[in-house]
Amino acid sequence: MAEIGKKTLRSWRRLARAQSFVADRIEAALKGAGLPALVWLAAFDELEKAGEPGLRPFELQRALELEQPAVSRLLDKMIGAGMAERRECDDDRRGWTVTATDSGRKTQERMATTQVAALTEHYLAHLSDKQARTLDEILGEFLSSSRASGNENSKNDH
Amino acid sequence: MAEIGKKTLRSWRRLARAQSFVADRIEAALKGAGLPALVWLAAFDELEKAGEPGLRPFELQRALELEQPAVSRLLDKMIGAGMAERRECDDDRRGWTVTATDSGRKTQERMATTQVAALTEHYLAHLSDKQARTLDEILGEFLSSSRASGNENSKNDH
DNA sequence: TCATAATAGATGCGTTTGTATCTTTGTCCA
DNA sequence: TGGACAAAGATACAAACGCATCTATTATGA
Numbered sequence: 001m002a003e004i005g006k007k008t009l010r011s012w013r014r015l016a017r018a019q020s021f022v023a024d025r026i027e028a029a030l031k032g033a034g035l036p037a038l039v040w041l042a043a044f045d046e047l048e049k050a051g052e053p054g055l056r057p058f059e060l061q062r063a064l065e066l067e068q069p070a071v072s073r074l075l076d077k078m079i080g081a082g083m084a085e086r087r088e089c090d091d092d093r094r095g096w097t098v099t100a101t102d103s104g105r106k107t108q109e110r111m112a113t114t115q116v117a118a119l120t121e122h123y124l125a126h127l128s129d130k131q132a133r134t135l136d137e138i139l140g141e142f143l144s145s146s147r148a149s150g151n152e153n154s155k156n157d158h
Numbered sequence: 159m160a161e162i163g164k165k166t167l168r169s170w171r172r173l174a175r176a177q178s179f180v181a182d183r184i185e186a187a188l189k190g191a192g193l194p195a196l197v198w199l200a201a202f203d204e205l206e207k208a209g210e211p212g213l214r215p216f217e218l219q220r221a222l223e224l225e226q227p228a229v230s231r232l233l234d235k236m237i238g239a240g241m242a243e244r245r246e247c248d249d250d251r252r253g254w255t256v257t258a259t260d261s262g263r264k265t266q267e268r269m270a271t272t273q274v275a276a277l278t279e280h281y282l283a284h285l286s287d288k289q290a291r292t293l294d295e296i297l298g299e300f301l302s303s304s305r306a307s308g309n310e311n312s313k314n315d316h
Numbered sequence: 317t318c319a320t321a322a323t324a325g326a327t328g329c330g331t332t333t334g335t336a337t338c339t340t341t342g343t344c345c346a
Numbered sequence: 347t348g349g350a351c352a353a354a355g356a357t358a359c360a361a362a363c364g365c366a367t368c369t370a371t372t373a374t375g376a
Contacts, residue, residue: 006279007290007294008278008281008282009273009274009277010276010294011290011293011294011297012180012277012281014294014298014300014301015173015176015177015180015293016177016180016181016302017297017301018173018177018297018300018304019174019176019177020177020223021177021304022170022173022174023174035336056324056325057282057325058324058325060355065178067361067363067365068324068325068326069325069327069364070362070363070364070367071325072325072326072327073363075308078173079302092324092371093370093371094323094324094325094369094370094372095323095324095371096324096325116166116167117210119166119167122304123166123170124166125307126299126303126307127296127299127300131299131300131360132169134296135169135173135293135297136165136168136169136172138289138293139169139172139175139293140286141284141289142176142284142285142361143172143175143176143179144174145283145284146179146280146284149283149284156175214355215354215355217353225333225334225335226333226354226355227333227335227355227356227357228332228334230355230356230357231332231333231356234356250341250342250353250354251340251341251342252339252340252341252342252353252354252355253341253353253354253355254354254355
């Protein structure tokens with residue numbers, strides 16, 4: 001197990017380093033373009049995917065895997081910036097729904113463009129086509145395998 | 159570019175999700191065992207690698223890719239916990255040197271064991287041997303390629 | 317139906333983080 | 347040699363975060 005530990009460790013550290021390398025570049029590109037942080041884009045994408053009825057905050061929370069107060073405050077800011085809209089929802093008076101505004105969708109698009117540019121430069125550029133495909137494939141299987149088994153004790157179910 | 163963007167995006171998101179999935183599990187395992195956060199282990203490992211003279215805080219900063227104040231405070235805590243030791247250094251009176259104490263090395267070992275256990279359960283278990291090898295290989299090439307080119311504007315050089 | 321439990325969401329509070337700045341010391345070169 | 351500039355490290359301050367808690371509403375079930 002000592003030998004397995006070493007190899008495992010190395011590949012895990014590479015995974016972590018690669019991720020933070022790319023994430024840092026994307027965040028820097030967004031900040032450089034005067035755009036909000038990457039979570040906003042994830043939120044916009046979820047809202048878009050959800051379509052017309054919009055999303056309940058708790059649904060967005062699960063999609064983004066954030067703490068509940070984090071979503072609460074994120075939505076505060078998005079609404080405060082005029083990029084998301086709060087709608088009352090009839091069937092549950094505890095909650096409400098969010099949708100993106102036109103301004104929000106515009107920002108979403110600019111963020112997406114910036115992200116793709118950063119990914120092209122800092123991610124794709126360092127992988128061959130074959131490597132990119134293989135990586136995607138392995139990670140896809142990894143994620144479905146891990147989701148199938150070990151999701152009982154995630155940090156976000158309280 | 160629209161099509162390239164979509165595939166790139168998907169694989170990047172998978173990379174990010176896989177990393178945070180594993181990182182969350184390791185952090186949870188450490189916390190569950192009453193051990194410090196993962197950065198401490200990275201710091202211990204760097205100190206060990208550095209050997210006797212120890213490390214200057216700025217060297218540790220570069221190794222860990224953290225903000226300078228973060229390292230300053232991390233070392234505060236490690237020293238405060240009796241797990242690291244501050245030594246004056248003669249050749250530069252602006253700075254000093256850190257080394258791990260026996261207590262620190264003991265904690266390092268327990269953390270390493272905990273980490274390997276978490277990796278075995280939450281990382282290795284979801285990959286075949288071949289996938290693990292391929293992943294390691296691709297990420298290794300990715301990292302050296304990215305380090306070779308795009309390290310001019312990292313977020314940590316001020 | 318009414319009491320109890322569970323869920324949605326907000327907020328208060330202590331901690332952590334990043335940014336900027338400050339002090340001290342070392343380096344460079346005219 | 348001295349005077350400007352750069353580097354090491356600490357710290358002040360504000361923003362962000364996590365945890366716990368609170369209120370309001372819905373679901374459960376005796």
